[in-house]
Amino acid sequence: MLEIQGLSARVGEKPILEGLDLVVPTGEVHAVMGPNGSGKSTLAKVLAGHPSVEVTAGTVRYLGQDLLELDPEERAREGVFLAFQYPIEIPGVSNSTLLREGLNAVRAHRGEKPLDAMDFLKLARAHAAKLGMDPTMLGRSVNEGFSGGEKKRNEVLQMLVLEPRLAVLDETDSGLDIDALKVVASGVNALRSPERAFLVITHYQRLLDHIVPDVVHVLAGGRIVRTGDRSLALELEEKGYGWLDTTAGAAR
Amino acid sequence: MTTASASRLEPHLAAALAEDAPPAGSPAWRVDLAAAARERLLADGLPTRRDEDHLYTDVRPLGPLLARRAGPARRAGPMPADRLHLSPFAPEAVLVNGRLDLAASRMDAWLARHGGAWLGRITSLADAPVGRALSTRGGGWAALNDARFVDGLGVRLPAGHKTAGPLVVVHTTAPDGIDRNAAAFPRLYVEAGEGAEALLVEIHLADEEGPDLVDAATEIELAPGARLVHLRLQLQHGASRHVATTAARLSRDSTYRLVDVTFGGATHRHEIHADLLEAGADLDLSGLYVLRDTDHADTHVTVDHRVAHGTSRQVVKGILDDRARGAFTGRVLVHPDAQQTSGRQAHHALLLSEGARVDTRPQLEIYADDVQCAHGATVGQLDEEALGYLQSRAIGRERARALLVHAFAHEVVQAIGHEALAQDVHRLLAERLEGAHFEDAPGEGPAS
Numbered sequence: 001m002l003e004i005q006g007l008s009a010r011v012g013e014k015p016i017l018e019g020l021d022l023v024v025p026t027g028e029v030h031a032v033m034g035p036n037g038s039g040k041s042t043l044a045k046v047l048a049g050h051p052s053v054e055v056t057a058g059t060v061r062y063l064g065q066d067l068l069e070l071d072p073e074e075r076a077r078e079g080v081f082l083a084f085q086y087p088i089e090i091p092g093v094s095n096s097t098l099l100r101e102g103l104n105a106v107r108a109h110r111g112e113k114p115l116d117a118m119d120f121l122k123l124a125r126a127h128a129a130k131l132g133m134d135p136t137m138l139g140r141s142v143n144e145g146f147s148g149g150e151k152k153r154n155e156v157l158q159m160l161v162l163e164p165r166l167a168v169l170d171e172t173d174s175g176l177d178i179d180a181l182k183v184v185a186s187g188v189n190a191l192r193s194p195e196r197a198f199l200v201i202t203h204y205q206r207l208l209d210h211i212v213p214d215v216v217h218v219l220a221g222g223r224i225v226r227t228g229d230r231s232l233a234l235e236l237e238e239k240g241y242g243w244l245d246t247t248a249g250a251a252r
Numbered sequence: 253m254t255t256a257s258a259s260r261l262e263p264h265l266a267a268a269l270a271e272d273a274p275p276a277g278s279p280a281w282r283v284d285l286a287a288a289a290r291e292r293l294l295a296d297g298l299p300t301r302r303d304e305d306h307l308y309t310d311v312r313p314l315g316p317l318l319a320r321r322a323g324p325a326r327r328a329g330p331m332p333a334d335r336l337h338l339s340p341f342a343p344e345a346v347l348v349n350g351r352l353d354l355a356a357s358r359m360d361a362w363l364a365r366h367g368g369a370w371l372g373r374i375t376s377l378a379d380a381p382v383g384r385a386l387s388t389r390g391g392g393w394a395a396l397n398d399a400r401f402v403d404g405l406g407v408r409l410p411a412g413h414k415t416a417g418p419l420v421v422v423h424t425t426a427p428d429g430i431d432r433n434a435a436a437f438p439r440l441y442v443e444a445g446e447g448a449e450a451l452l453v454e455i456h457l458a459d460e461e462g463p464d465l466v467d468a469a470t471e472i473e474l475a476p477g478a479r480l481v482h483l484r485l486q487l488q489h490g491a492s493r494h495v496a497t498t499a500a501r502l503s504r505d506s507t508y509r510l511v512d513v514t515f516g517g518a519t520h521r522h523e524i525h526a527d528l529l530e531a532g533a534d535l536d537l538s539g540l541y542v543l544r545d546t547d548h549a550d551t552h553v554t555v556d557h558r559v560a561h562g563t564s565r566q567v568v569k570g571i572l573d574d575r576a577r578g579a580f581t582g583r584v585l586v587h588p589d590a591q592q593t594s595g596r597q598a599h600h601a602l603l604l605s606e607g608a609r610v611d612t613r614p615q616l617e618i619y620a621d622d623v624q625c626a627h628g629a630t631v632g633q634l635d636e637e638a639l640g641y642l643q644s645r646a647i648g649r650e651r652a653r654a655l656l657v658h659a660f661a662h663e664v665v666q667a668i669g670h671e672a673l674a675q676d677v678h679r680l681l682a683e684r685l686e687g688a689h690f691e692d693a694p695g696e697g698p699a700s
């Protein structure tokens with residue numbers, strides 16, 4: 001589904017990703033772990049087409065297309081979704097407006113009819129209930145005055161409504177207590193299917209107890225330095241990232 | 253006229269004022285009001301840009317238009333409010349070129365539903381203090397209206413009266429058979445008795461073939477405990493010139509909430525004055541101006557806090573595209589006895605193009621020591637982060653921009669406190685963002 005080759009990217013003048021390779025086949029859940037500042041969010045933003053990141057080299061293919069050629073909204077319509085690490089607040093735009101406009105844009109792209117207000121509300125309420133969210137939040141401005149945990153749930157709600165093919169979750173676990181984490185994980189697990197793929201970015205392996213990955217990658221020094229199975233996450237949990245720095249250095 | 257030689261008013265304007273004096277048979281107050289205004293205009297002349305209060309608006313193009321008062325005219329075609337698809341309220345009163353159009357109005361129906369209330373020609377009022385609210389701070393434009401309005405609309409709500417639904421007043425223009433170099437002088441007088449509550453909707457439209465200038469004046473008298481929500485919608489066409497004065501007198505514990513929405517025009521100048529005369533008076537002004545091309549909108553607010561325990565809030569927002577120009581002056585005067593006053597003011601402008609420009613001039617004049625006053629101003633562009641977020645949720649960039657513009661306006665629109673009308677304003681904004689004009693051109697309305 002996703003093939004990244006030799007990806008280099010910078011934020012401002014600062015190179016962050018340097019020749020990153022990563023392949024996520026359809027139907028799989030891949031975790032990306034790595035120390036703070038290693039470029040995990042930068043990778044996520046490249047995939048979403050966030051304007052703050054500039055790609056300087058490499059290719060990203062998504063379902064056979066050149067992903068980097070697409071505008072951010074085209075990527076979303078093609079099924080790419082990023083749950084942001086730091087979701088922003090948008091005063092004056094309600095959650096339901098965001099969700100409905102987004103969903104109907106996706107549906108139009110697929111040649112489907114837009115959902116009317118009633119059907120949409122039913123759908124949004126059902127998903128919100130699944131995530132233990134108060135339905136009144138649909139009428140509130142996007143993330144405005146939300147706690148950190150509420151913002152994260154709201155990202156997952158958007159994911160459930162938009163039903164992406166490739167979902168990138170950027171530290172969706174941070175800021176969540178264990179109960180919220182389980183709710184969010186069950187939301188993600190409900191979407192798991194042979195047609196979808198997930199890239200789960202996390203700093204802690206805790207989340208991976210609930211969203212069990214097929215493959216674990218370690219990002220350090222701007223590239224993937226290790227790829228393994230679940231046990232790699234446990235090893236990182238035990239030893240920290242310190243031992244990897246030397247490995248990364250040696251790989252250069 | 254002997255005064256003419258000393259006058260600062262051009263002779264042809266002085267002559268026009270004399271010609272437009274109230275006809276024989278007018279009530280005494282009408283004659284006196286016009287005479288006083290005339291005298292004042294002869295002495296002071298028209299406002300010019302040299303006046304401190306007129307810094308931002310070039311009024312020279314208005315002079316020639318003032319030489320002739322627009323004559324009576326009938327408008328044909330569907331009701332303007334229908335054309336705008338405003339919520340299911342037909343206007344109670346329609347004024348064309350500053351004259352009540354009885355055929356287009358439905359005042360009798362409204363009166364039947366509102367026993368005890370009065371609605372009619374302003375010149376039928378015998379004992380109302382017409383002109384009082386405007387006299388305190390009203391400038392040259394208010395004086396011109398005082399001198400030249402024809403019949404206007406008067407509204408009197410008795411104590412405790414609560415209107416059912418919005419009271420919609422439409423001012424529009426139509427060709428009077430001579431030419432467009434003329435001015436209309438719409439007038440509105442609203443009096444709310446003790447504890448009365450009402451939602452007033454004042455809509456200004458203009459026909460592109462009608463007179464080029466509108467000089468409107470509205471005055472509001474609020475008795476103790478009265479609550480008035482006043483939505484003022486200026487929807488004249490892009491080449492129109494609109495100068496207006498809105499003045500309100502607030503007595504004890506009364507609330508005046510003005511939502512002032514303006515969709516541009518070649519010249520738009522609105523002077524707003526709120527006089528907080530007694531304790532507990534509360535002014536809430538929410539303004540929105542939406543400009544494009546070379547539109548020009550100048551909002552000039554004066555709030556007088558005369559006694560203790562008054563509150564005023566002003567939030568004025570501008571959305572400016574192309575080479576539009578906006579200006580906001582917010583003058584808050586806290587008089588020496590007005591302790592424990594709360595006066596807040598904010599002006600926020602959203603610039604959608606590089607060529608747009610705004611000026612903000614807060615003027616706090618505080619002569620009491622125990623007060624809370626604050627002002628804030630921002631000028632900014634659309635938030636790229638927010639645009640990016642919406643795009644990442646599949647929303648196209650143009651649509652995302654529109655959503656953020658609506659979000660910016662939302663606080664003001666919400667202040668109407670009436671869901672259907674708020675939606676109407678959002679819809680007008682959406683149409684304007686898509687390039688619509690709102691001129692009142694009869695015959696173009698939907699067949700109904």
Ligand SMILES: Nc1ncnc2c1ncn2[C@@H]1O[C@H](COP(=O)(O)OP(=O)(O)O)[C@@H](O)[C@H]1O
Nearest residue numbers: 011012014016035036037038039040041042043
């Ligand atoms: N907006 C920015 N401006 C400058 N530097 C940034 C910005 N965002 C991120 N960085 C830098 O880029 C590097 C990678 O950041 P990020 O991708 O957020 O890492 P991670 O998500 O792995 O913690 C860090 O060194 C960070 O300081």
Ligand SMILES: [Mg+2]
Nearest residue numbers: 040041085171
């Ligand atoms: Mg990060």
